[in-house]
Amino acid sequence: xxxxxxxxxxxxxxxxxxxxxxxxxxxxxxxxxxxxxxxxxxxxxxxxxxxxxxxxxxxxxxxxxxxxxxxxxxxxxxxxxxxxxxxxxxxxxxxxxxxxxxxxxxxxxxxxxxxxxxxxxxxxxxxxxxxxxxxxxxxxxxxxxxxxxxxxxxxxxxxxxxxxxxxxxxxxxxxxxxxxxxxxxxxxxxxxxxxxxxxxxxxxxxxxxxxxxxxxxxxxxxxxxxxxxxxxxxxxxxxxxxxxxxxxxxxxxxxxxxxxxxxx
Amino acid sequence: xxxxxxxxxxxxxxxxxxxxxxxxxxxxxxxxxxxxxxxxxxxxxxxxxxxxxxxxxxxxxxxxxxxxxxxxxxxxxxxxxxxxxxxxxxxxxxxxxxxxxxxxxxxxxxxxxxxxxxxxxxxxxxxxxxxxxxxxxxxxxxxxxxxxxxxxxxxxxxxxxxxxxxxxxxxxxxxxxxxxxxxxxxxxxxxxxxxxxxxxxxxxxxxx
Numbered sequence: 001x002x003x004x005x006x007x008x009x010x011x012x013x014x015x016x017x018x019x020x021x022x023x024x025x026x027x028x029x030x031x032x033x034x035x036x037x038x039x040x041x042x043x044x045x046x047x048x049x050x051x052x053x054x055x056x057x058x059x060x061x062x063x064x065x066x067x068x069x070x071x072x073x074x075x076x077x078x079x080x081x082x083x084x085x086x087x088x089x090x091x092x093x094x095x096x097x098x099x100x101x102x103x104x105x106x107x108x109x110x111x112x113x114x115x116x117x118x119x120x121x122x123x124x125x126x127x128x129x130x131x132x133x134x135x136x137x138x139x140x141x142x143x144x145x146x147x148x149x150x151x152x153x154x155x156x157x158x159x160x161x162x163x164x165x166x167x168x169x170x171x172x173x174x175x176x177x178x179x180x181x182x183x184x185x186x187x188x189x190x191x192x193x194x195x196x197x198x199x200x201x202x203x204x205x206x207x208x209x210x211x212x213x214x215x216x217x218x219x220x221x222x223x224x225x226x227x228x229x230x231x232x233x234x235x236x237x238x239x240x241x242x243x244x245x246x247x248x249x250x251x252x253x254x255x256x257x258x259x260x261x262x263x264x
Numbered sequence: 265x266x267x268x269x270x271x272x273x274x275x276x277x278x279x280x281x282x283x284x285x286x287x288x289x290x291x292x293x294x295x296x297x298x299x300x301x302x303x304x305x306x307x308x309x310x311x312x313x314x315x316x317x318x319x320x321x322x323x324x325x326x327x328x329x330x331x332x333x334x335x336x337x338x339x340x341x342x343x344x345x346x347x348x349x350x351x352x353x354x355x356x357x358x359x360x361x362x363x364x365x366x367x368x369x370x371x372x373x374x375x376x377x378x379x380x381x382x383x384x385x386x387x388x389x390x391x392x393x394x395x396x397x398x399x400x401x402x403x404x405x406x407x408x409x410x411x412x413x414x415x416x417x418x419x420x421x422x423x424x425x426x427x428x429x430x431x432x433x434x435x436x437x438x439x440x441x442x443x444x445x446x447x448x449x450x451x452x453x454x455x456x457x458x459x460x461x462x463x464x465x466x467x468x469x470x471x472x
Contacts, residue, residue: 027350031271033471038277039408046279048406051325055462058471059432064388066399066414067472069348070338071364079299089297109272122287132283133294134332134371146297148287184280184287191350192338193472195410197403199278213279216408222276248272 028253029063030193031109039216046212047173067193068252073118075152082150085123085163089131089146096142097126097164099240102200102228105157106187109251113157114194119247120186121161122148128169128181137169162240165202173212180207180214187247194249202243203229277409284334284403285368292368304367306337306380311360313342313381317454318415318444321374322402325462329374333404336366337378337415339397344384353387382453385423395423395430397442402459412470415444415457433468441467 039046041053061067081088086095102121106114124130124147127139131147147166151159166181182199189195201208208214208227217223225248234242285292291301307315318337321329340346340363345355347363361381369376383396395416402411416424424430424443433439444455459467 030472034274035471037273041408041411043408046406046408048279049408050406052330052404052406052461053408054411054466054469056466056469058469061412061429061432061470061472063472064394064429065346065351065353065386066338066340066394066397067412069346069350071362072348077300077302082298089295107272109274111270111272120287122283130283130286131293131295132286135283146286146290146295148290148297150287150298184278184284186280186288191348192399192401192412195336195401196275196277197280197284197410198275199281217276217278219276222273225273226276226278248275250274251271 027068028255029068030191030250030252033193033250037217037219037222040218043216046216049216063191063193068191070188070190070192070195072116073152073188074116077118078150078152083159083161085145085147085149085161087162088149090144093144095125095145095164097145097167099162100165101160101162101234101236101240101242102183102245103158103160103231103234103242104228104245104247106153106159106189106247106249107157108189108194108249113153113155114189114249115153115155115157117153117157117190118150118186118188119153119159120148120150121183123163123166123183124169126164126167128167139167139169168205168207177212178207178210180205180211185245185247187249189249191252196247196249198247199226200243200245201227203227279405279408280334280403282332282405284332284405288334288366289368292371302366304365304376304378306339306361306363306365306378308360311341311381312358313361313384314453316380316382317452318378318380318398318457319454320376320444320457320459322369322376322404322459323461323463327463329369330404331369331371331374333369333374333376333402333407334366335369335376336364336401337380338399338401339363339380340383340386342381342384344386344396346386355384355386382417388428392428393423393426395420395427397427397429400459411461412472413459413467414442414470415455416442417455418443418445438468441465
């Protein structure tokens, strides 16, 4: 092992700050979800969905307190390296691959930042292999790469993390199906009805238009919004490129008149 | 032309995939990475309320258990209060209860379990009492957008019969798909449930 000086971990100044300002309560129901921009449950081109998709109509539920509320997380739930995938599993050096920063904002449909929300992410390593006991792809495990992390958005909804760019990998759908390089995202928002899991893709990946999972999305613009552009301005010269990925959660109505039992 | 509204569009959902455990429950993927982990145990020794186990499976259209599914639950505490600033009802908050947990199904049996407390009845915005229930969110390979459902309790017959959400379910026979059955095992209260993604017993899923 080379006697290279250890590189300091990515500093997150938010761990030394008090809990940020909490905006006034918006506790009406959430805007109705526009299902036309989401993949349908039953999407036969993605074969796993065939037996796992409900066939009855969903029962529309006016948001009650059960859906307007959701779990609250804080910095106490996280560790200081949780948003640094280059360091959070490193054993004897850095992981192999293109060093990248992924950053963006969690917004709602009104354009407001969603503050203090938990963002979790996971991915394959640079060779397209997941550190998972069920992944048997022949690309090797990277001893210095775990492949998961998490961050809490700041008071403007901003989040960031550092990682290596994941590789594409084959999977059993058609005989020769390959996933484009992607990072999985899990986001909470402030209420259960905002809960979302999605995937971020990389600008210019030629596998995007032929991916059976990505193309479950019926709306071309909605699909394009999952593709993160290269953000050269946010890159660190001689260190890391950067990609920007904003995530939009459902908007929420205000409770204007407390004494109206039907809400507003 | 009227003024533009300029709303943003929600980000599209994508499946959590077969390796969801890496990001959300890394110990199940086979490694240890975070100092603090989320789990299927919602209680501490000091949490108020009746200790219960929720135990169930999610079945696909062939009747086979999903062995790579992830469930999250969100519930009120024993006093019927959600641990969230938007819940300003009268029940007391319990500092020892966040009310949220997540669990992956067993890779062999497909069993999913949670250790929690039985929630109290909650009061909706109109002041109506709602039967005690646990909100469930389901993701997995092959599930393109997370599925929302609820678990009610078999020993709350009167409350269930008056519950405004259960009463929306038509035909009424489908309401039973939302009821977890109370039983006992080794002196512990266990509620069992089955979530059917398809078939004649298909569980009621909500568009929240």
